[in-house]
Amino acid sequence: MRPQKIDDARLIEGLMSVLQSKGFEGASLNDLAQASGLQKASLYHRFPGGKNEIAIMVLRFVYEWIKDNLYLVLTEKGVAPATKLQRAVQHIRQLYHNGDKSCILNALSLDSGLVVLGDEIGKAMQLWIDAFTALGVEQGFTAAQAKAKARQSLILVQGSLVLARGLGDPSHFHKALTDLKLLFVNE
Template identity: 85%
Template sequence: MRPQKIDDTRLIEGLMSVLQSKGFEGASLNDLAKATGLQKASLYHRFPGGKNEIAIMVLGFVNTWIKDHIYQVLTETGVAPIIKLQRAIQHIRQLYQNGEKSCILNALSLDSGLVVLGNEISKAMQLWIDAFTALGVEQGFTLAQARTKAKQSLIQVQGSLVLSKGLGDPGYFHKALGDVKSLFVNG
């Protein structure tokens, strides 16, 4: 029997969805295979390193996503800061499906002992902080003020995802996105 074909986008979305909902330790290879539409043997063939390799690939995707949809948007020249902020917030809203999805960084940081995951999670968070810091500096805040606001934006979004998921109310996520906007617009 010939292995099933699956495009990379659908593969990553399926894998990320399972890791977001079940975490690294809770996700079984059966869950991961089912979410992608692949047979377990095909998943092994594509990822001989198993769940470790899958998690690393998903975090690589997340880092690239943050670079493309947050960092590049917030550091783009020739665009008004408020427009950049609105675009970045819209991308965040889409990534987390309006607060319905858990934070992948949180899900993978909770229970995995893999050092490489910690490094990739740290890179993703630092990229976020750097992007929002650049926006804050452009808005006239000192570097220290901008960095504080950037860290607060990460705390608000990620924390709101935990609350939204735990309490079954995406309103926390929507409020947090408004609060992030206020951090940089209203001062």
């Protein structure tokens, strides 16, 4: 029997969903196979490094997502800062399904014993900070102020996802996105 063909976007979405909800340690290969639409043997074939390789691939996807949907949006030339911020917030809202999904960076930052995950998480977080720092500087904040606001943006969004998940109330996420927009208003 031929291995099942699975679209890469569907594969990543399924794998990321399991890692978001169960974390690295809690996700079993059976869970990952089921969510990906692959048989366990096909999952092993595609990811011979097992869960480690899957987690790294998901984190690299997240990095690329941040680059495409935050960094490139927030550093685009010739677009008003308010428009850029609105687009970035909309992308964040979509990624986290309006606050119903957990923070993948948080889920994978729990102790997995893999240093490489920490490196990949750090790269993704730094790119987020760089993107929002660029927006803050464009808005007229000093580099130090912009970087502080960029860090706060990450704390707002990721922290609100933890709160929304823990309390079962996505309104915390919605409020954080409103606060994020206000964070970059320079009066």
